[in-house]
Amino acid sequence: MPPELIAVLIAVSDDRPMVLTLDGGRLLPSGPLEAGHRSLQTGLRLWVEHQTGHALGHVEQLYTFADAPVDGGPDERRVMISYLALTRIRRGERGWRGWYEYFPWEDQTAPEGRDLVVRIAGLLEGWAGRAPSAARQEARRQRVALTFGLEGLGWDDELVLQRYELLWEAGLVPESAPPGEAVLPGMGMARDERRVLATAMARLRAKIRYRPVIYELMPDSFTLLHLQRTVEAVAGQPMHKQNFRRLVAQQGLIEETGEVAPDTRGRPARLFRFRREVIGARRIAGSKLPLARAV
Amino acid sequence: MPPELIAVLIAVSDDRPMVLTLDGGRLLPSGPLEAGHRSLQTGLRLWVEHQTGHALGHVEQLYTFADAPVDGGPDERRVMISYLALTRIRRGERGWRGWYEYFPWEDQTAPEGRDLVVRIAGLLEGWAGRAPSAARQEARRQRVALTFGLEGLGWDDELVLQRYELLWEAGLVPESAPPGEAVLPGMGMARDERRVLATAMARLRAKIRYRPVIYELMPDSFTLLHLQRTVEAVAGQPMHKQNFRRLVAQQGLIEETGEVAPDTRGRPARLFRFRREVIGARRIAGSKLPLARAV
């Protein structure tokens, strides 16, 4: 069985990060590496275009997964090479879903997300208490606190995969819960797809801190607030407005278009565009996140 | 053809980063994923142990490579899933080689490495001038300057792979040079192994900045200078001594053993040990590098 190529396409629409799915949101675009494919990336592009009609721009390899072998099953097991692609939604495209539909607890900009983490903390405390020994219980509690930023440790937006795997182990997600047991809100996916999505989210959240990839998710011109809302949507965390502007300004990666945003409430905002020329011409420090404390 | 698992084992000995090789330094430990392997990592461990006798500790997946399909060749091509492992050299083990034997220009702590970059800059200027159009020439020059830190841009120690691939394109390494043509110093390896090694070096150099992985390369007790020399050896860059100590001290990741180093010249240095307990108990900021300017 040849390795499978699987893609996570991300776009941001109306300040919501979206992922392109198939089969009613249960699958990601994917297909086997074939002899005719000139490279892994070529194969991926062909499959994605064939299945979704969406042409890929820049893609980045994420991780290679293998599922566990089945006793008495086929000799070979599925190997999945996953990729992340940043793009924009084209008119009329279907299959795009908000990524927080799959991971509601990852949205710490909204009160619902924060409340959900409080609820999860309670459930995981129960799980920790069910460990066989006192030492194990303590280890579980420490892991929970670190992963979900409890006890004053602070929320780390990059721990998407770790949080999902912890909830998986605790039987709180549909993929692992005993039948009939209550599970957390959040859509499940087929096979390992939700792990792949979690990996993509974590990578993107990490990457916007040190590479200006956020602009691949923006339209040609945008206001500073729009840019900030996009970063907040991806990071799942609120930011300090003035400091965000200061940072963006001193990076010198954008320039004014000279126009102002139409149909605005309040004072009209100037429009900016990304200066594509600077990519490659300069060492890019990226876009550190002036994160406000999660109120 | 099942995917192949390939490992880059790194250790530091006598302030030199070393890599475990086979076949006189031309190969890295590797082997195909088999039906009996419980996971990718398990398979990797078995192959490495079988081929080198070295048991693996913590490993990290690096990247998945595929070679180009050959016209008229077999239907399937080699897929390599690569891993990085940090370890220590055990007594009597053979096959360890200094990684700067393969990439001499990556050692910017020594004058030889810095001189070599000056020479490379000249050769690449010639290569840039041979581009077909003025625009292409300029693009090449920009890429060279950025990748090798010319024109005041500063050396970026994490661009190991980019530098190797540029030299490959320019035909300056044995893997790509026309037969009989002069090439740069630095041992070649079989197949794609040198690219895998470059990927591992880049990842490790990046990682020591934000995770305390350097301690996996240290003996149980060490002096601060020994620690600094190890970081410098990995990063290939000199650092400011006092600031390095300040950083290490305020991280609180190490503690005094109470003893001092034997057989020292000058004032004897206190010995320290890594506090394993803090891993997992705390969010680790890692070990930023107080890099001195490359004199």
Next chain:
DNA sequence: ACCTTTATACTCATGTTGAGCATAATAGGG
């Protein structure tokens, strides 16, 4: 005693970051 060598403690200027205050410019209601 003095010199070389390494260890270690401080100082200082500059830059970065988190937080907040103040003011500007628009629309819409009274």
Next chain:
DNA sequence: CCCTATTATGCTCAACATGAGTATAAAGGT
């Protein structure tokens, strides 16, 4: 036309981090 709500934008401040350098301590060798 004034007032208010709303968003945009400019500016200050304290705390902390960082790069660089000076000064002093403790050993061995001649």
